[in-house]
Amino acid sequence: MKLSKWGAEVFRETGAISRFTGLFFREVFSPRYEFKEFFKQCFLIGYKSLPLIGLTGFIMGLVLILQLRPTLLQYGVEAKLPAMVSLSIVREIGPVISALIFAGKIGSSIGAELGSMRVTEQIDSMEVSGTNPFKYLVVTRVLACTLMLPVLAVLSDAIGIYGSYIGFNIRSAMSPQLFIKQVFATLEFQDVIPAIVKTYFFGFAVGIVGCYKGYFSKNGTAGVGTAANSAVVLCSVLIFVIDLIIVQIADLLGYN
């Protein structure tokens, strides 16, 4: 009984999010376009997240190098470290870690913000003020998430590779030119393009789930907390699911 209830809840939620996504696509192409709010959200979602995502990217690169070094030394292929680390950062770790941090920071903040706006009737107030709150709040945020996360991920990759360069030079020495050369000698378009493409989906998922949870938050102030929390949880799970799907599709398309 309890399991069936839980299953029903999962289906209901999936259906509701799908409807929400459909609504997004209906609203995103029709005027009016909330450019000002969109740019404001891009600033808040993209620019303001850079320090956090950059820091995690840097640490990931550095730690990865330090962790991999002893193993590669055993096989005598220390020279392959830059290639290996850059490949793992660009293909998987950069996008996924960025997206997870992004979900934690932005997914929760959107959930909480829209949740509290719902609770304090600000969303109704917009409706009454002749503004389509879905357009003004949801469309701008989802678009900003979708477009900003790839930028963040690219910068995070770059910072991560810089971090790995620092990490490499802690124990041994390599000139930056050689390091960069080694990195790009390994990277191919089929490494970079699917990785960038999937960050768009990650960003979209974070935006949609955060907005959905906030937009339909219930039960007053407690509901705001629930909205923020469940937004992060669902975003993180979705990121991994999307990652799995995109890797499979990329594999099928021969991008591997």
Place this chain on the structure above:
Amino acid sequence: MKKNENYNNIKLGIFVLAGMITLILSFYMIGAKQNVFGSNIFIKARFKDISGLTTGNNVRFSGLQAGVVKSIKIINDTTIEVNLVINKSLQSFIQKNSTAAIANEGLMGNKVINIFPGTIPAPEIEDGDLIPTKIDVSTDAMLSTLNHTNSNAETISEDVKYIIKRLNNNNTLWQVLEDTSVAKSLKSSLTNFHKVSEEINTISLDLHHTIIEINKGEGIAGMLLTNKKSEEEMKSVLNHIAKVSENADRLSARLDSVTKVLQKDIATGPGPVHTLLTDTADVRKINNTLTNLEKGTLAFKEDMEALKQNFLFRKYFKNEEKKKRKEDAIK
């Protein structure tokens, strides 16, 4: 408030541009490696076996990164055509007779196509050219050769082992090797040999002197002529000389006729002499003979002069001269 918003938009712009520039730069760097941008030419090479070469593998020209493998197409069961993208800046260095070969980048690395320059000058390569290929020693082949070498080495070492075993078992050899008397006799015979060779040396030196003296012909002639000899002896000598000159006269007459025949032969055509004379080796021999003949004639002339000057014959020669003058006067 408006100012603040502008400021934020500027920051956002910088942020987005930084991301895009990073992306574009990395695309460019990857693309430059794959020769997506920049001007290129396409050339083809056909292989029987591409041993795992894939699109995107590097192409090297004399070890220089020259391009990448663009596409691979199977033509028939024994021919695989590989399309190569070559950097245009290298076009002028790659000649039509350059050869392509598939090799490994390191022992475990990717496959790579090496283009080796041709050995003789040829026009530079053009877009769409098909360049000849050769089978480079692949790692597999190298390993199989190594394997073969190993088995050979094994057989050889077996044989060596057998030989050594047999040698060890052979008593005579060891006796010979261990017997000191053999060594002694060998040593004495060597000493004898040394002595003999020294003697030969002295003999040859003497022979040398003798030959030199013989070469100085004038010594013997002088010795002969300065000796006090009786008139009779001299007369016989003179008679002899006269005979000799008579003979020489006849000889020269005959020589003359022979020469004429020869000249005719040479002039008229493909006789045996003609071919003989065109042979440079025979010419040289004949040349030598003639030189010797000349030398002989010269020596004979000198002898005659010496006779004239000699007081014993001065009178005779003077009389001859007078007779000659008389005859002139009569004329």
Place this chain on the structure above:
Amino acid sequence: MSTQTIAHKNKKKSLLNEPVIVVSDLKKSFGEHDVLTGFNLTLNKGETVVVLGKSGSGKSVLIKCIIGLMTPDEGKITVLGNDVSTLNRQDMDKLRMRVGFLFQSNALYDSMTIRENLEFPMRRHLAKMNAEETERRIIETLTDVGLAHTIDMMPEELSGGMQKRVALARTLILNPEIILYDEPTTGLDPITGLEISRLIVEIQEKYQTSSIVISHDMRCVAETADRIAVLLQGKCYTLGTYDELKNSDDKMIKQFFD
């Protein structure tokens, strides 16, 4: 202030029989719970009607249905001659420009300054208005509610009463013909509540608006009401002036005045 003066004022007001809002047989239920079971109300031009009822009796639901935030299950709502249920989004937005709504929780956008809060409805509805005129209008409206100095503050810097005034200013800025007040004095101390009530009356006089006030605060009701509609069991139990109801013997009505 005595009730006599209010009664006097009410009598003085010339009531036009020109209905701006007609609610007829409105029904709305949430699941098993029936909130409105056939509510009828008519608001005439220039009139203030207070809907009096207990908490959870469906007062807010009523005005949210009027403004289109909720869709009634049954019944017909006509606002300024338009049937709300038949309007599409554009027409609804046009109608909403003429109808103001003051939320119980003020619903000020807390990520925006007071100026931006006031600008927000204007840039929606009056997109062609130039910056100077917008600014002039914001200051004028803020002055009307006595808070011109707060223009660059954020909502959370203001007290509850001030927030309510700003919310009222935001409602007024479009010069609406009708204003719907959702419990305007709830959560405020009595003095502030009275101030707000008086402000509502002032505004009503200045802008000549018709108003529906939802309240259970009797001071506010006494201050603002031309007529009072008592909402009981999902229906309009009774309708009358303050004095009429105050003097009523009905037990159900009397409980509000005790």
